[in-house]
Amino acid sequence: MAKVTVDGIEVEIANGSSVLQAAEAAGKEIPRFCYHERLSVAGNCRMCLVEIEKIPKPVASCGQPVADGMVIFTDTENVRKSRRGVMEFLLINHPLDCPICDQGGECDLQDEAVSYGRDTSRYEEGKRAVAQPDWGPLVKTTMTRCIHCTRCIRFSTEIAGVPELGATMRGESMQVGTYVEKALSSELSGNLIDLCPVGALTSKPYAYTARSWELRKTDSVDVLDAVGTNIRIDARGAEVLRILPRLNDDVNEEWLGDKSRFSVDGLKRRRLDRPWLRENGKLRAASWEEVFAAVTNKIKSTTPDRIGAIAGDLVDVESMLALKEMFTSLGSPNLDCRQDGAVFDASQRGFYLFNTSIAGIEEADALLIIGSNSRHEAPVLNARIRKRWLAGNFQAGLIGVAHDLTYATTHVGAGPDAIAALLDGTHPFAEVLKAAKKPMLILGAGALARPDGAAIHAAAWKLAAQFNMMNDDWHGFNVLHHAAARTGALDIGFLPGPEGKATAQMLGGGVDILWLLGADALDTQAIGADTFVIYQGHHGDAGAARADVILPGAAYTEKDGTYVNTEGRVQQGFIAVKPPGDAREDWRILRAISAYMGHALRYDTLQELRAHLVQTYPGFALTGELRRLAGTNLTAPAGDLAAVSSAPFQPVLQNYYQTDPISRASPTMAACVAAHYPTLAEAAE
Structure with a gap:
């Protein structure tokens, strides 16, 4: 010191x-x-x-x-x-365009000029002008304002790991750009806007929309992936205009993925703002009384074992608990939160959490990734891995499709055969894991969504145990979820009860009534033709298209909700704007319909519901904090190792920009798909 x-x-x-x-x-x-x-x-x-x-x-x-x-x-x-x-x-050379600059009111140059600058200018010559390059659909460039601080260059090279930006020429002729004009390909490119201290880089979708002092700011949590990034929602009137990251060193530091930042325009498109009822094969607008009566009559005429519910990826814990308890009162054990059909042992919390914790990545000295593309599934978490890799003395191995993860990886193999090669020590990367003091393993949730998912789960656990990834002060077994609701749903046991049916069984005609709570990622074509589908959600996506009854819910920006991220951290989001039209918070809809059916839930307010949640599941009392689990005294998950197939792992996300109802409704995300996945965009047309 x-x-x-x-x-x-x-x-x-x-x-x-x-x-x-x-x-x-x-x-x-x-x-x-x-x-x-x-x-x-x-x-x-x-x-x-x-x-x-x-x-x-x-x-x-x-x-x-x-x-x-x-x-x-x-x-x-x-x-x-x-x-x-x-x-x-x-x-x-800085232009005097503060009145039309989107950075106005949030500009470091404005603030510093007032605090430390002169009150007059002695400069009379003409200012320089610079061409405005096109960096894609997200970042708007006005490089005449650039003061050559090179923050954007350093971020793209060091943090994002996509060294596309640089400086050409010198002195007054210096220009920051991509050398060859192209769209930025990083999933973290929106952070350049936050880093730029002037108005050279601004948000293209947000251009000329509002001033910072006009906006109402609300703290919340991102739900478009499972990292639980802390965000700030900026709204004006009844419309959310932008989403920015908040500082949280334990979760996201100060970064935010592009999908979470820029899909905000999807919140006002394709919205469900009134109840709908299908009659004679066509949906018609209905009243709440009509849809409640239709749902009640249908449920009362159906035996409990023929009723099922599936929870989607963006749902808050309160709504899932209300749906679970309503189905329990009806006597139905058919519940599942795994739209992808994954079947694995969830009897212990350590089996499905990112146990190392996101901040704990920086303590690891070796990493094995199995069946995951962390750059697409969790770009902010992937940046944390890159940060650890840059610090040195860190090697990463990858089993699955070889992706550019922005840091060097050893491709161990394409499928489960590589796990067997590590277990028997025939692959050289086994020596890396053996020599590491704090090795960690990341098992992609997509690797569990296979017929042999339970066996893969058990094999990965065995691998972690064999290479000393679990001991008194270190738990190196991690499952990386990509659905924000998945961990919370597993925590409250939103899973098939005794003799209950899982997702695949419910879809295949195993139930007569199927309740979809924001579930849009499943194959609606697999739902039985005679199945009565109740869709409760906020967007007219795949689930609503198949529904017989539509109950309009609230998006995550329109309600207070509790979410649990992939590492098990309980966090709360807060309402920024009210739901449109007749839409209501999901738990309120369930409370009302349960009373209509004569099985009224025991809570009338959100405070009562949360008190009941904490009483039933005490872990939810610890909000915003995380207690890391030890890796000792844990039994292995159930799974027959002999059932592992040799089929290679496949990517769980076909494209990063459209993975949920909100991003699929976003014109900005559609423009990103056209820029980065032209073949997918052509197929969609």
Whole structure:
């Protein structure tokens, strides 16, 4: 530790820290444009100049390491004069288009110019102009505003792992771009907008839509993948206009995937805003009384063993608990949350969680990925793996389709045969796992959605146990879910009861009434022709197209809800706007219809429902925190290892941008598919 003095304040800071970090530790604000805590130091903007005793000239504090006994001055006349000079140079070529710039009100350059700049300009020559390159459907470029901080270049190279951006020319002629004009191919490209300190990079779908001070801001949780990224929902009136990430070092740091950020326009398209009832083969608008009567009459005329329910991927825990308890009161054991038909042992929580935790990835020294493309299934989590890989002394192996995961991987094999090769030590990567002190394994949820899913589950667990991935202070067995509702549903046991039917059995005509709670990812063609389908959800997607009764629900931005991410962290989202038309929160619909049927649920308010949830499942009392499980004293999951087939693992997501009803309704996501998956876009047309 080094002791330094900042403006008369003595602070102690770790050796190797920068002068800028020491000043912040002393509570002093240092202006900066190019410096960012999660990026390498560039020292481009020179805005962070300070004076240091015994050094004759002002020093860029971001790149100057501290030394014991150093005396730093952050607010002398010389420092102020130097910063005014730097700001004057930065503004020489910056256009005066703040009134039409989408960054207005959130612009670092505006703030710093007011705080540290001159009140007049001495520059009379013409400003430079730069061509505006096309970086695809997400990021809007106005490179005339660029101040060459290179944050975007460093992010794409270091964090995203897709080094498409760079600088050409030098000095005033320097331009930041993609060398060859093309759409950005990173699933994290929207973070460039947050990082840009000026208006050079802004959101193309959000362009000229609203000003930041017009928006109502609500904290929530993203549900378009299972990472549980902390987000902020910005709304104006009854419309959600944008979604931004919130800082949470344990989950997403400060990043957000493009699908979660830009599919916001899908929230107002193809919405279900009134009940519908099918008569004579056609759906017609109906009242709540009519659909309640139709559902009640149908259920009362059907035996409980012929009634089933499937929960979708975006559903909150409260709604699933209400549906489960309603079906329990009806005497039906036919419940399932696994639309993909996955069958595996969920009797212990450690069998289906990301037990290492997302933050715990940084402690691992070896990784084996089985049947997963983490770059598409969880781009923010994949960035955390890349961060660990960049730190060094870390090797990753991959079993399945060989993908570019943005970090080096050893392709161990295409299918379960590779697991057997590791177990018997015939593959060289077994030595890597054996030598590691904290190895970890990631089993993709798609690898479990096979006929031999239970056997794959057991084989992966055996692999983890054999290579010391589970001990008193480390649990290296991880399941990476891609559905936000899956972990919470497993936690409350939304699974077939005794003699209950799983998804595949219910779809094949095994039930006469099928209740789909936001379930759109299943094969609706497999539903029996005579099955009466009740669809409860918020978008007119696959489930609604097959439904006989439609109950309009609320999207995740329109309700308070509890979600559990893939690592088992319980988090809560909050309502940002009200549901459209006659749509209501799902648990309220279920409470009302249960009373109509004479099996009223025991709660009338969300607070009562949550109190009941915590009482029934105490783990939900711990909100926002995570207790990592130990890897000892755990029995192995049930599964016949001999049942493993040799079929190679297949990708669970065909394209990253359209995986749920919201993103499938989004024009922006459709534009991304056209840019990155042209063959899929042509097939859809």
